[in-house]
Structures are given as structure tokens and as C-alpha cells.
Amino acid sequence: MITIIGGGPSGLMAAMIASWNGAEVRIVERKGKLGKKLLAASNGRGNFSNLKLDETHYFTNDTSFVKKVLDRCGIFQTLSVFEEIGLMVKNFDSKLFPYTERSKDILTCFIHELENNNVEIVLNYQINDIVYSNSNKLFYLKSEYKTFESEKVIVATGGMSAPQFGSNGSIFQSLCTLGHSLIELKPGLVPIIINDDFFSVDNLGAKLSGTVVLENAQGIEMSKKYFGEIIFKNEMLTGIPIFQISNFVHRYLDEKIPIYLHIDPFPSYTENQLEEIILKKINLRPKKPIYLLFTSMIDEKLIPSFLNSLGINDLMEPSDSLKTSNIALIANRLKYWKFEIITTAEWESSQVSIGGINTKEIESLTLESKIIPGLFFAGEVMDVAGESGGYNLQWAWSTGYIAGESASSHK
Ligand SMILES: Cc1cc2nc3c(=O)[nH]c(=O)nc-3n(C[C@H](O)[C@H](O)[C@H](O)COP(=O)(O)OP(=O)(O)OC[C@H]3O[C@@H](n4cnc5c(N)ncnc54)[C@H](O)[C@@H]3O)c2cc1C
Incomplete structure (x- = not known):
């Protein structure tokens, strides 16, 4: 038997x-x-x-x-x-x-x-x-x-x-x-809990598609890179590429090595190209409110948190009020969403x-x-x-x- x-x-x-x-x-x-x-x-x-x-x-x-x-x-x-x-x-x-x-x-x-x-x-x-x-x-x-x-x-x-x-x-x-x-x-293969003052609230169901990789504090990649849809659930990120990355995180968390998610929703664009796209949008509609400048670039639910995280709080201001240095910063961060990982979700998920x-x-x-x-x-x-x-x-x-x-x- x-x-x-x-x-x-x-x-x-x-x-x-x-x-x-x-x-x-x-x-x-x-x-x-x-x-x-x-x-x-x-x-x-x-x-x-x-x-x-x-x-x-x-x-x-x-x-x-x-x-x-x-x-x-x-x-x-x-x-x-x-x-x-x-x-x-x-x-x-x-x-x-x-x-x-x-x-x-x-x-x-x-x-x-x-x-x-x-x-x-x-x-x-x-x-x-x-x-x-x-x-x-x-x-x-x-x-x-x-x-x-x-x-x-x-x-x-x-x-x-x-x-x-x-x-x-x-x-x-x-x-x-x-x-x-x-x-x-x-x-x-589990959601990841992040530490972030701006994105950890009011983003339930917001989505980003792009590449995700694990990085250490020096910006060195610590995992394979995965592509797919990332879903925000307030303090948690989920979706297939996040699941894939979650398999790598424990060894760093166990050793108390600070570890970050780097999401790039624009893998086929350079920072300069993104800056040019934003400048062109501003030139075409200089009086459009700042938050509408990013429509169709990122999920509208994420736009306020994204801009607030860069210190841009007057979202109804006209786009041409944005300083050149702010536009460069926005282009940089559009390609480089970085979240500190606290832990993963529990066994049930x-x-x-x-x-x-x-x-x-x-x-x-x-x-x-x-x-x-x-x-x-x-x-x-x-x-x-x-x-x-x-x-x-x-x-x-x-x-x-x-x-x-x-x-x-x-x-
Ligand atoms: C929501 C979800 C979606 C998934 N989707 C996919 C997918 O699309 N593709 C993929 O490849 N993998 C997927 N997986 C993973 C995959 O299902 C598991 O890796 C796979 O089921 C493992 O098979 P297993 O037989 O080793 O264990 P299990 O499927 O966990 O089966 C173990 C069985 O043993 C029984 N058991 C446990 N302890 C005892 C005991 N002491 N006495 C008697 N019985 C016991 C349990 O009740 C259970 O029925 C998914 C997992 C989950 C949770």
C-alpha cells in the first residue's frame, strides 16, 4: 500500500x-x-x-x-x-x-x-x-x-x-x-506592503503598468525585472509583477537590509523624451490645470499623490506656472517610482x-x-x-x- x-x-x-x-x-x-x-x-x-x-x-x-x-x-x-x-x-x-x-x-x-x-x-x-x-x-x-x-x-x-x-x-x-x-x-507570490506617506492612502484600485525591480538603498538592482500591471490597495501593492518580486524580498528583510521597489511605467521612453512630452503639452494648452496635464500618462487616481509627493500642491494652477526645475523633476519621477518595502502580506493572500x-x-x-x-x-x-x-x-x-x-x- x-x-x-x-x-x-x-x-x-x-x-x-x-x-x-x-x-x-x-x-x-x-x-x-x-x-x-x-x-x-x-x-x-x-x-x-x-x-x-x-x-x-x-x-x-x-x-x-x-x-x-x-x-x-x-x-x-x-x-x-x-x-x-x-x-x-x-x-x-x-x-x-x-x-x-x-x-x-x-x-x-x-x-x-x-x-x-x-x-x-x-x-x-x-x-x-x-x-x-x-x-x-x-x-x-x-x-x-x-x-x-x-x-x-x-x-x-x-x-x-x-x-x-x-x-x-x-x-x-x-x-x-x-x-x-x-x-x-x-x-x-503575495502583495507587498509599502511605507509611503503619499501613496499609502486613497489609491484603492489605481493601476500602473510597467517594469518592476527590487533595489537596495544605493539603487543597485537586487532581483529580476518583471513587467505587468501593478494595483494600488492603499498601503499594499499587488498584481503579477509585484507577486513575482515578493519572492525575492524575504532574504533582504530577514537581514534587515532596506529594500525598495522601483517601478518604471515608461520603460520605452527616456527621461528627456518625457520632459519633451510634458513641455509640448504645456505649450499646446498653457492654461490647463496642472493635474489634467498627466491625463492619459498615469491613472487619474494617482495624479494628486504623485504631484503632492514632489511638493506640488496647487493642482488647479495653470500648467505654465510649473517651473522648469519642477518639469525636470516630474520627468525623472515619472520613470522612477520608488517605494520602501516594509514586508509582504500574510499567508492567506x-x-x-x-x-x-x-x-x-x-x-x-x-x-x-x-x-x-x-x-x-x-x-x-x-x-x-x-x-x-x-x-x-x-x-x-x-x-x-x-x-x-x-x-x-x-x-
Ligand atoms: C489563489 C492561488 C492561485 C494559484 N494559481 C496558480 C497558477 O495559476 N499556476 C500555478 O502554477 N500555480 C498556482 N498556484 C500555486 C499552486 O496552486 C500550488 O503551488 C500547488 O497547488 C501546490 O500543489 P501541492 O500538491 O504541492 O500542494 P497543495 O495544492 O497545497 O495541496 C496540499 C494538500 O494537502 C492537504 N493536506 C495538508 N496537510 C495535510 C495533512 N496533515 N493531512 C492530510 N492532508 C493534508 C491539503 O488540504 C491540500 O489539499 C496558485 C495558488 C493559489 C493559492
């Missing part, structure tokens, strides 16, 4: 592959339904992978582990499994979705396979403790009311992100007791966990524990988190596939 703890995407994949290999398989899931987080993926649209797949899209302390896993099982295997279970796929700019753009359809295909292959599905049981008996080589998986026995175990419990969908970190204590170590968990079980203790080829034979890992429970764009679900499929295959063919 192989017992899979956790009925998320990695557990579903592991169960299906192990059952295809002829193993007797059981899933124990703490929630009343399987795959709750999968259903929420990309607002229910199910961006399940990305054609631009390699280890550079992952946050981990062990990049070579990720590379070995993805080399062993990447997009090719995932797509052939999906074809086998009847899932039709759509590609948007390298992001892969079910053709219907419904994550529910992925779940439906899996559940049919599990039922067809007699996988036992036990819902509403949380495993609190994994005990391994060396004498009879059996695992005892203890929940509040029942203990399950199993020859092999695949831990597919996720991390701590979005606990409302099930992953609440309840198994980590037991894994540590078994001898595994935990890289401290932090919320990833995070999509992935940074940190997890130390992958140095896991065989990359089989995903078996190097400490306890017969114990395997799949998915977010390990110290691997992906960028937004399908990388986290791909990690779940790849690792679920390998763990399911090796647990069911293991001598």
Missing part, C-alpha cells in the same frame, strides 16, 4: 501514476474535497504549466535539485500524461491552460482516473504524525481518530500558502521529528511558500527521503517555489509523477 498524504495537484499526480503502475494506493486529505488550490489557480482558469520551463524560474537553496527533477520529468511527460487522461490544452504566450480555461476540468480528468484505478480516497482526515517502525518496515500515519498503516508514504501536503485551501503546515513538525530539516517558510523541507535530504532521481526509506516527497512541501505563470503547478506535476513512479516501482 502507498499512502499519499494530501490530495492537491502533486498528490493527485502521484496517486494516478502509482495506480497506473499497479500499486494499491490511498490518498488521505484533510479537507472535504480534493484539489481545492488547483481549482483556485489563476482565478479558476488553471494556468498549469509554461513552455519556457527551466530551473531559473524557481526559488530554492538547491537549484541543481530542481534542474535534475525537471530534466527527469518536464513538460513533455506532463503533456503526454494530460493527453492520456483526455485534457485538451491551450497555449497563451507560452502559458498552458486547459482549452476551456477551467481548472476544474483538470481535476475532473484526474478524479475519473483515480476512481477508475480504484484509488482509495479518504477525506476529512488530517495526518498529524508519521511514525516509522524499523522492525516491520511499516509507516503508521496518525490522525485524531484513526491510524493508517502503509508500506510507502508520499508526503504531498503543500506548504503554508493560502491555508484556506488546505495546506496548513500540519505535517512539518512530524517530518522534523523523523530527522528532516525545514528551511523556514515565508509567504511568496500568498500563492506559494518560499522554503520547505530541505531538498539536500531528498534523492533527486526518486524523491525518496535520504533519511527514512520508503518516504517520498512531492510538490510545494519541499524547499522549491516557482515564479507565477504555471511554474508551481508544473513543479507539482513533475514531482508527483516522479514520486508516484518511484514509490510504486521501488524495491
Whole structure:
């Protein structure tokens, strides 16, 4: 018997592959339904992978582990499994979705396979403790009311992100007791809380599109640069590029290194070009109130805060009252929106966990524990988190596939 703890995407994949290999398989899931987080993926649209797949899209302390896993099982295997279970796929700019753009359809295909292959599905049981008996080589998986026995175990419990969908970190204590170590968990792909007197109020729902990068106090870039829409929620910034950047911030916050977001809403314009655009606008309509000068350049909700932050407070004054030095400053700041980061938002709004079980203790080829034979890992429970764009679900499929295959063919 192989017992899979956790009925998320990695557990579903592991169960299906192990059952295809002829193993007797059981899933124990703490929630009343399987795959709750999968259903929420990309607002229910199910961006399940990305054609631009390699280890550079992952946050981990062990990049070579990720590379070995993805080399062993990447997009090719995932797509052939999906074809086998009847899932039709759509590609948007390298992001892969079910053709219907419904994550529910992925779940439906899996559940049919599990039922067809007699996988036992036990819902509403949380495993609190994994005990391994060396004498009879059996695992005892203890929940509040029942203990399950199993020859092999695949831990597919996720991390701590979005606990409302099930992953609440309840198994980590037991894994540590078994001898595994935990890289401290932090919320990833999550909104960022900023410290700013001008933009931290009254901007709910305002948007900026542009590039975002992390900078230190000296203006040196400390992360990859991402492009997309940034949404202001008063003291919080959100949106895909902010989520991407959030994965980088913890290491600096932990070391108390001041860290800033640099947003450039005009990446294809130089500061001089922006200055010329503003001057031209002023020449065309010199008596237009200052705040209307920026209509169509930035979201109107942001214009007062933007100008106030530069010390320009009389927004109804005619545009030609702006001093040349102010115009230069405006052009500079239009390209350089800088916000000090205080922290990230909490687990409830995070999509992935940074940190997890130390992958140095896991065989990359089989995903078996190097400490306890017969114990395997799949998915977010390990110290691997992906960028937004399908990388986290791909990690779940790849690792679920390998763990399911090796647990069911293991001598
Ligand atoms: C809102 C949201 C949107 C997302 N969108 C995307 C996206 O578009 N593309 C993408 O690639 N990724 C996305 N992700 C991330 C992706 O969903 C996760 O990385 C992925 O679900 C992880 O799979 P998993 O199987 O490792 O863990 P989970 O999906 O977290 O599943 C773990 C399961 O284990 C169960 N469990 C936990 N502890 C126990 C226990 N002790 N006993 C029994 N059961 C237990 C949980 O209830 C849960 O069902 C999104 C995440 C969120 C929250």
C-alpha cells in the first residue's frame, strides 16, 4: 500500500501514476474535497504549466535539485500524461491552460482516473504524525481518530500558502521529528506592503503598468525585472509583477537590509523624451490645470499623490506656472517610482511558500527521503517555489509523477 498524504495537484499526480503502475494506493486529505488550490489557480482558469520551463524560474537553496527533477520529468511527460487522461490544452504566450480555461476540468480528468484505478480516497482526515517502525518496515500515519498503516508514504501536503485551501503546515513538525530539516517558510507570490506617506492612502484600485525591480538603498538592482500591471490597495501593492518580486524580498528583510521597489511605467521612453512630452503639452494648452496635464500618462487616481509627493500642491494652477526645475523633476519621477518595502502580506493572500523541507535530504532521481526509506516527497512541501505563470503547478506535476513512479516501482 502507498499512502499519499494530501490530495492537491502533486498528490493527485502521484496517486494516478502509482495506480497506473499497479500499486494499491490511498490518498488521505484533510479537507472535504480534493484539489481545492488547483481549482483556485489563476482565478479558476488553471494556468498549469509554461513552455519556457527551466530551473531559473524557481526559488530554492538547491537549484541543481530542481534542474535534475525537471530534466527527469518536464513538460513533455506532463503533456503526454494530460493527453492520456483526455485534457485538451491551450497555449497563451507560452502559458498552458486547459482549452476551456477551467481548472476544474483538470481535476475532473484526474478524479475519473483515480476512481477508475480504484484509488482509495479518504477525506476529512488530517495526518498529524508519521511514525516509522524499523522492525516491520511499516509507516503508521496518525490522525485524531484513526491510524493508517502503509508500506510507502508520499508526503504531498503543500506548504503554508493560502491555508484556506488546505495546506496548513500540519505535517512539518512530524517530518522534523523523523530527522528532516525545514528551511523556514515565508509567504511568496503575495502583495507587498509599502511605507509611503503619499501613496499609502486613497489609491484603492489605481493601476500602473510597467517594469518592476527590487533595489537596495544605493539603487543597485537586487532581483529580476518583471513587467505587468501593478494595483494600488492603499498601503499594499499587488498584481503579477509585484507577486513575482515578493519572492525575492524575504532574504533582504530577514537581514534587515532596506529594500525598495522601483517601478518604471515608461520603460520605452527616456527621461528627456518625457520632459519633451510634458513641455509640448504645456505649450499646446498653457492654461490647463496642472493635474489634467498627466491625463492619459498615469491613472487619474494617482495624479494628486504623485504631484503632492514632489511638493506640488496647487493642482488647479495653470500648467505654465510649473517651473522648469519642477518639469525636470516630474520627468525623472515619472520613470522612477520608488517605494520602501516594509514586508509582504500574510499567508492567506500568498500563492506559494518560499522554503520547505530541505531538498539536500531528498534523492533527486526518486524523491525518496535520504533519511527514512520508503518516504517520498512531492510538490510545494519541499524547499522549491516557482515564479507565477504555471511554474508551481508544473513543479507539482513533475514531482508527483516522479514520486508516484518511484514509490510504486521501488524495491
Ligand atoms: C489563489 C492561488 C492561485 C494559484 N494559481 C496558480 C497558477 O495559476 N499556476 C500555478 O502554477 N500555480 C498556482 N498556484 C500555486 C499552486 O496552486 C500550488 O503551488 C500547488 O497547488 C501546490 O500543489 P501541492 O500538491 O504541492 O500542494 P497543495 O495544492 O497545497 O495541496 C496540499 C494538500 O494537502 C492537504 N493536506 C495538508 N496537510 C495535510 C495533512 N496533515 N493531512 C492530510 N492532508 C493534508 C491539503 O488540504 C491540500 O489539499 C496558485 C495558488 C493559489 C493559492
